[in-house]
Amino acid sequence: MGTAVTTPTTPFAERVAPVAEATRKVAIICSKGTLDMAYPGLILANAARMSGMDVMLFFTFWGLDIVRKDRMDHLHVSTVGNPSMHMPTMVGGLPGMEALATSMMKKEMARLEIPTVSEMVQMLSDAGAHLYACGLAMDMFKLKQEDLAPQVEGVLSAMDFFDKSEGAQIIFV
Template sequence: MADEEKIKKVSIIISKGSLEGIYPGLIMANGARMMGIEANLFFTFFGLNTITKSKMDSIKVATVGNPAMGIPSLIGILPGMSSLATLMMKKQMEELDIPPIPEFIEMISDAGGKIYACLATVEMFKLKKEDFCDQLSSILTVGDFYNLSAGGQIIFT
């Protein structure tokens, strides 16, 4: 593939706050950095939990309204189902050497990936810069995010 055809930059939007909504974007950003591709992660709405210090260690699998789980929503609402599904998924990820969220964010940042929070969502949830992990590069408007994404691929997970 010619150099000008190769992807040089990706900007990945993470808006979901469940494990299965967060990990695809983290894996894609990490893979991009490992291939020398510039990677920007933009967290909005419940995706902000990924980089919020008080929440990033307690993110769970969504068992209700998740048809891929293969269980009826009525079963998914039972107490402990989300915790059980989370435990099983984390065990599987550990076996595959997939790091927990805080470690993954640190790895991506250390590899040169940039971590951004959506200003509108930060204001809506009444958060401050100090509520976020140390790897946060900046809090951006959507317009700022588009400007920094110019010339690259935007991926919404």
């Protein structure tokens, strides 16, 4: 073996089995409701839990669609104003284009066995992630907590968010 072989004892054990007080914490803000903006937050949250981190998700503005019972499994890909689609904006705006792109992406995700949004939300809840909705955005969209998936633990103000996410790394999607 060309690489140096070391025999540490404690540093190694600490790294692979971190002590309780060193638990990393992450807060993920989901502010967009398109399919391509929903998954990054959900998948990162899940990966963080799998790694043993404390995780909270905060759904605000269009991100509320990810946890709205009536919308969570009907999120769309945006074909207009999305340069990554490599399609002229006017073409993307033609009737049916968005539905087509959405169904193509959903098929590809099903092929890769990526769970649906509602399955992801259930998985996160089972994994012990904490899900919260933004109160102001709820008021704006005239939503009540019963309009949201039951896995959403509560409705928070922006200041509540900072209280709950103290010490966490914050990811904004």
